[in-house]
Amino acid sequence: MISSLSRLRRTSLVCGTALSLLGLSACDLAPGYKAPNLVVPASWQGQAPFAVAIPADTALPTNWWTMFQDPLLNDLEARATSDNGDIQAAAERFIQARALVVAARSELLPHVSLEAGASDNKQSADRLFRNGATLTQTEEEYGGLASWEPDFWSSIRNRVRAQKQFAQQRAADFAMARLSTQAELARDYIQLRGYDAQDAIYNQSISYYERAVRITENQVENQAAPRLDLARAQAQLYTTQAARLDIQAARQVTEHAIAVLTNTSPSSFHIPARPELGLAQPVIPTDVPSTLLQRRPDIASSEREMAQANREIGIARAAFYPHIALKLNGGFAANGFDLANLANSLWTYGATLDMPLFDGGLRRAELQRTWSAYRETRDNYRMKVLSAFREVEDGLSLTERLTRENAALEQAVKANLSTQNMTMTLYQGGVGTYLEAIISQENTLASRIHQVEVATRLYHADVDLIRSLGGGWNVKDLPTMDQTLSITPLQYDHLHHPKPAGDVTASQHPEQFENLTLPAGTSGFQPRN
16 A cells, blocks of 8 residues: 555656646747848939839749740750759758758657677686686676656757758748759850850941941042041951950850750850841739848848847756756566576666756856847848848939930930931042041941940849849748758658758759760750750
8 A cells, every 4th residue: 555655756757847847848939939030111312214003013934034035045044943952052052951851850759779789708717706617608688778857948859940940041042042053044145145245246246347448449540539537448358357356255154054054065156156146025023112122042041140140048048957867778687598588687777967057157158148149140141131132223313214215325326327327328439538437337337236235234134123122032932941851750762852841953864964065966955845
């Protein structure tokens, strides 16, 4: 009866202690977290050449490059998005961060292990207190070990939450890497088409100047013009031919950059030239400034970093409280193979408590550091938002000014072409001088080249504005905290590649990108099926 009461009291004590520990384990020492409520303007100051779209159309499409209405650009972007090594590397960094979440969460669960061993032992004949005459003996043992650390102060839980937030940060970094690559490719492609347009202009001008040289030669032979006019005509022709070679070299370099972005060797990559830009002017919807905080991957990444720093404070605070661990060890040990005998069983269980009393200010210094690190992330977040607002305002201002500049240059080109034709006609008729013709020809070529350069800059400004607006991304595309887990505690499949989470796309067969050449016999870029 007495033994029964004792067992009941021990059971009640154990249960009470367990309930108390569970209550303590719910204690979270991290400060309450909320993203800074930044006060932002109600509207953009810059005035773009397009109006704010209706609410149903305010979001950019994720395939925003289709707004330029260029099929080849669409194919290149699709190839870069799926094959580019930088994007794939960013996806792998997200997968690694998901694995760290599982590793951190494993500390919340009991760790169980099995152990077994056998040995053949011999004692020295001169050993004191030797057990009889036995010099050798064998020993076999097997058992198990279970350990668990109750997370009284949510130190482990805060590590898990911080790792989940880090995985979300990696997902935002992936989205930013993808957007940056897409924007870089679009800029390079636009630049290449700008070089094509300039090359076509130089080609037309060279043909015109070759005709001018022939006309001048006839004028000199007929003694209707001095040889100085011929020298001027030849100099202008050769200078223009040299300028064209410079543009062609720049085009080849840009083409090589596009090849690398699309995971292709430059030696087997070629984009056929065309004589004009041939791109549509995109209509870019602009939301109110407050929505930019949800549409920029880099802002989302900075905010997730701030959330992690907040959790680090809770971890530093937990170091001031006792650290407790529970262990249970049991098994069998015997001389010989008589292990399955209850008399040969052994076990031990207990708990350890670690409470540093004096560490020279180590824990206080760490807590102070985490608070400072958290404030640093808030400062970085604010500057990231300000930089994003500046980029949008820059884009709005540039697109508006460049649109007007391009329209004025188009009129200037028409006027210069008319002047060039008239001065050449007058020179052939012996009324005008060749100096006037040279000046009009130079002005015409300069205005045409400048107009193409400004049109190229305008398209670049469109791409930069789209990038600064997030390129159609939304913070809702991030994986949730629970989705960052790559495996469950009892999962043994999908270890080579976890199931996708969020909008992060990582290839399960990286070997498909090892072919860095286009199919044999192709004369230009051919998109993969």
